[in-house]
Amino acid sequence: MLTGLRGVGKTVLLREFGRTAEAHGWTHVPTEAAESQRFVESMATLVRKALLRLSAARRAAERARRALGILRSFLVRWNLPDGGELALGFDPIPGFADSGALDDDLAGLFAALGEFAQAHDTGVLFTVDEIQYLSQDELTALIMGLHRVSQDQLPFMIAGAGLPSLPSLAGEARSYAERLFSFPVIDSLPAGEAREALLSPAADEGVHWRPDALERIIDLTHGYPYFLQEFGKQAWDVAAGPDHITVADVEAAVPVAIHELDTGFFRVRIGRTTDAERAYLAAMGSLGPGPYGSGKVAAAMGKATTQVGPHRDALIKRGLCYSPRHGIIDFTVPMFDQFIRRWTA
Ligand SMILES: Nc1ncnc2c1ncn2[C@@H]1O[C@H](COP(=O)(O)OP(=O)(O)OP(=O)(O)O)[C@@H](O)[C@H]1O
Ligand SMILES: [Mg+2]
Structure with missing residues (x-):
């Protein structure tokens, strides 16, 4: 569960997790929580997508019957649209994912998905970005649901990312969350890594940063990845080259980079x-x-x-x-x- 400020690389990392999972033959289904979204609906959509991919890849639609029946129970119980071809035509399986208690029903859904993946020697990773938009009840249900299936050792995982304003969890949910997840804080890059982020892509093109030019950008950006990207790009574009970027180039790029940030990255936040x-x-x-x-x-x-x-x-x-x-x-x-x-x- 990655937390950190805007633009530090949380989404970049979640995608990397997805690629890692897929490189191991797992199915990765990404989602992003939003202020105005129904959480149960996005969970059902994730499960549906995962089942669709798993059964398509393995020509196992028929064998997905049980998992799809459980998904159908969930859809009915939580008044969700059927979502077309996939769950339609499968009868709900009563007694699974239809209690009306969200944590139990998510556990039922996750277990059905995990068992199906296990039977096919594969696994499923959900990545949930912008997780701070979940309400405390939703995040609690997610944690409790996951906890219930975690004891069954199913090949099912969730990775999340969000702002430090992640809802604070109480009681049991809190202690389960601490066992189920690790909570690394993603922050600005230390100076060495910030230098590397600028030096290495330029070097690939045969271009070098003068040391004072590099230090000026580190100083201006405090090592924040999004700002390194923006100042680096503008300095690159301004520099006449052919093979060096100087501190004068950086100074010329500063107002351009600031203008870009003000009209984009910053401005959208107050929109x-x-x-x-x-x-x-x-x-x-x-x-x-x-x-x-x-x-x-x-x-x-x-x-x-x-x-x-x-x-x-x-x-x-x-x-x-x-x-x-x-x-x-x-x-x-x-x-x-x-x-x-x-x-x-
Ligand atoms: N490993 C990386 N390699 C290259 N660029 C990176 C890397 N990590 C971050 N960046 C740069 O930082 C930007 C922001 O990263 P990202 O979108 O992942 O941030 P975030 O933490 O998800 O921010 P937000 O909270 O606004 O969603 C990227 O668009 C990219 O410019
Ligand atoms: Mg992000």
């Missing part, structure tokens, strides 16, 4: 915010780099903490901010405070 939420963001930005005490942000707006609390919560729900500790808030987007100051200037 759907309300005026009150933007005022909250502006107050955060006015205080310099985060994290920020909620009280200080409210004070900067001349308001009481309780008055602006709903906007703060809305920004967390949108995935723009997160709370690293109680009473503390920060941006989920690296260097967002600088953008806010440029934007409000």
Whole structure:
């Protein structure tokens, strides 16, 4: 379960997990949670896709009967559309995935899929991106469902990625999650790796970075992968070459890269915010780099903490901010405070 800020490479890593699984003959089915999506429906879709691929690859549609019947039970119980050719025509198998308790029903579904994959000497990996958009109940059900099938040693795995605002789990779900998943934090690259990320693709093309040019980019980007990509690209495009990129090239590329980030990467984040939420963001930005005490942000707006609390919560729900500790808030987007100051200037 990867967590980290925007643009650090979580999605890139999930795809890599998918490729690894497929290289071992497993089926990989990716999905991305969204603010406005029904979780049960996306789970049913994932299972359906996995069964479709497994049975097509192995000409085993007939043998998928049991798993499809269980999927059908789930679809009926959770009032989900049938999804056409696949589950249709298979009778629901009562007693599996149709209790109405989401964790039990997910366990039934995962077990059916895992058993089918096992019978065909293969496995299934689900990757769930943007997992912070699941509600606490949904994430709890997912963990409990997985826990129930984990004891059966079935070839079924889930990998997830999300912002540090991942819903916090309580009680049993929490201790199961700790056993079922590891929680690596993905962050900016250490200077050595950041240098390598710029040096190595350029070297492949016979181009070298002057040391001061390289250091300037590391300094500007703080090693954040998305920014390295953007500044690296613009410096490459600006440089006259033929085989060196100089610090003057980097300086010329800076305004272009910043403009690109401001109109793309940063701008999309504030796209759907309300005026009150933007005022909250502006107050955060006015205080310099985060994290920020909620009280200080409210004070900067001349308001009481309780008055602006709903906007703060809305920004967390949108995935723009997160709370690293109680009473503390920060941006989920690296260097967002600088953008806010440029934007409000
Ligand atoms: N291993 C890598 N190789 C090359 N580029 C990378 C790598 N990891 C990250 N990047 C760069 O960083 C960008 C952001 O990566 P990615 O989309 O995986 O971030 P993320 O953590 O999923 O961000 P978000 O939270 O916004 O979804 C990529 O588009 C790419 O430019
Ligand atoms: Mg991502």
